[in-house]
Amino acid sequence: MIRTDRLAAASRWKDKSLSEKAVTALGLMGLALALPPFPGALAVLVAASLLAWRSGVGPADWLALLAPPAAFIATGTVALAVEIDAAGLHLAADGGRAGLAVALRALAAVAALLLLAATTPTPALIGGLRRLGLAPELAEVALAIYRFIFILQDTAQTMHAVQAARLGTVGWRRRIRSAGLLAASLLPRALDRAHRQEIGLAARGFDGSLRTLSAHRPVSVWGLARAAILLVSIAGLGLAW
Amino acid sequence: MVILEACGLHYAYPGGAPALAGLDLAVRRGRRLAILGPNGAGKTTLLLHLNGTLEPKSGQVRIDGAAMAHGRAQRASWRRRVGLVLQDPDDQLFAGTVAEDVSFGPLNLGLDESVVAARVAEALESLRIADLADRPPHMLSFGQKKRAAIAGAVAMRPDILLLDEPSAGLDPFGTVHLLAALDRLCQGGTTLVFTTHDVDLAWSWADDVALFATGQVVRQGEAETVLADHQALAAAHLKPPFLLELGLKARALGLLAADAPLPRKRADGLALLEGLAR
Structure with missing residues (x-):
């Protein structure tokens, strides 16, 4: 199972309004992108980590979520932090400050996005995008792909276990x-599965549209206010430093 | 009274041997009919015909005496009355959560959202999975997925519910839960048709039985009559259920009165043995 999906399904914030989580x-x-990286981006990174912890994401899971993008960012940062010239390989003229700033900004921005991903099940995110105007056809394709990922993953794991045995x-x-x-x-199996799923959907009156009734999660004014207070505080800290 | 019937159905998959070869079947209203046959006999193909997914090469399927038409609109209205639950629940569950998935069918019936919400709650409650409403399907056990898939069909309130191997892949505990849920549906007036190769399940649970072999129903009738017919069972590559054999043997030996009911459930069989011991 995908880690973000597992965390989102178990999150204490799962039933929070998507608007509140998205605003935060x-x-x-x-x-993270607008404030000076220090202390602005650093404050964002700390705030996102603390909020993730409050929502039920343990430190080990949070670090595991951050690790792949952090490794990617670190790879990109090397080009900014070091220089190669006739003197050989050495730190950039600014001592690697630009590289560090970019890395900090990027990591903080990624952490903020991961906070949303780890607290909101994917179908709820797709539903939110649909309410914002995403074409229903695209939303349905996204939902079908999301469902298929797990079915194929399950099939692949079973096949791998059988091969290993x-x-x-x-x-x-x-x-x-x-x-x-x-x-x-996997491909023929996926096609076969898609055909059988089509039969299953047809049995329930499928007419080309995958309409479902989504749970309504009311927006809490207090929740929005708390998010606003947090954002204003970080902005103030970042600008006043 | 017959609610659903198949008359002289013929069907063959492209390039394959005939799956249905002049099949006749009658489903009585409000009853539980088990279609028994060995694996690969074509039981699923038959259900897909009864549901209107497949069109026979010849023959007819009728509901309340009216023949099925295979136009888009006619098929849709047919499926309002005849629900289908496939063997693998992953073939049916597609939405992000169980509740969303169950709402799919009722929304396709054109119902108001408030009515749909009520039907979803009712279907989840009848299958005893209300606590799973917000769970994604891939986080359910196989038995829970089965019940979620059935809830999706039940929410459409079909007159007839077709179930393909409902107990396949379930542990005994899961089967008991599922059958209890299906019992509640039947008590509510839904006619149930299910395929299985498990003769003991059919004997313990079905009112009527149809034996399926070589693309035809070789015998159909009340469970007690059909499942005691060794010849017909052999033709369908099946053996008689243990509890039925036990009860018939007890009768033959004069240990069970001729008018006494035969043991159908495990508890009945144990009670019979206890009675004999006394």
Whole structure:
């Protein structure tokens, strides 16, 4: 199962209004990009981490969520932080400050987005985008892909276990061969599954549109006010420093 | 009184052997009909015909005496009355949460959102999965997925509910839960048709049984009569249910009165043995 999905389903903020969470997360992201990186972006990173903790994301999960984008950002930052010239490889003239600033901004912005992803189930996010004007067809395709990811993941895991049980993963040659066979047989299985799902949907009156009734989560004025207070405080801190 | 019937259905998959070869079947209103047959016999194909998903090469499917037409609108109105639950619940569940998925069918009936919300709550409650309403389908156990898929069909309030191997993949506890939920539906007036190769399940739960073999129904009638017919069972590559054999043997030996009911459930069988021991 995808980590963000698992965390979102178990989040204490799961039933919070999407608007409140979006204002908080997108507001934090905006501040991360707009404020001076120190202390602005750093404050955003700390605030996002604390809010994630409050919403039920444990430190280990939070670090695991941040690790892949952090590694990506670190790779990109190297080009800013170091220089190569006739003297060889050395720190940039500014001592790597520009690289550090970019890395801090990017990490803070990513943390703000991850806060939203780890507290909001994907279908709720898609529903929110739909209310904002995303074409229903696109939303339905996104929802179908989302559902399919887990079915295919489940199928792939089962097939991999079966291959492993018959020594298909012993040695790199066999591993590569098994992975190829697995990938090749996933496509026909996916097509077969799609056909059967079409029958299942048709049995319930599918007419080309995947309409469902979404749960209504009322916006709390107090929740919005708290988000606004947080954002204004960080903005004040960032500008006053 | 017959609510749904199939007359002389013929069907073959492209390039394959005939799946249905002049099949006749009658489903009585308010009853539980088990369609028994070995794996790969074509039971699912039959359900897809009864639901209007597949069109027979020849023959007719009728509901209350009216023949099915295969136009888009006619098929839609047919499916309002005949619900279908597939064997693998992942073939049916597509939405982000269980409640959203269950709302799909009622919304397609053109109902108001308030009515749909009430139907969703009712269907989830009848399957005893109201606590799973906000869970994504991929976070459910197989048994929970099965009940969620059935709730999706139940929310449309069909007159007839077709279930393909409802107990397949369920542990005994899950099967008991599922059958209890189906019992409640039947008591509410829904006619149930289910396919299975489990003769013991059919004997313990079905009112009527149809034996399916080589694309035809070789015998149909009350469960007690059909499941005691060894010849017909052999033709369908099946064996008699254990509890039925036990009860018939007890009768033959004079240990069970001729008019006494035969044991259908595990508890009935145990009670019979206790009675014999005394």
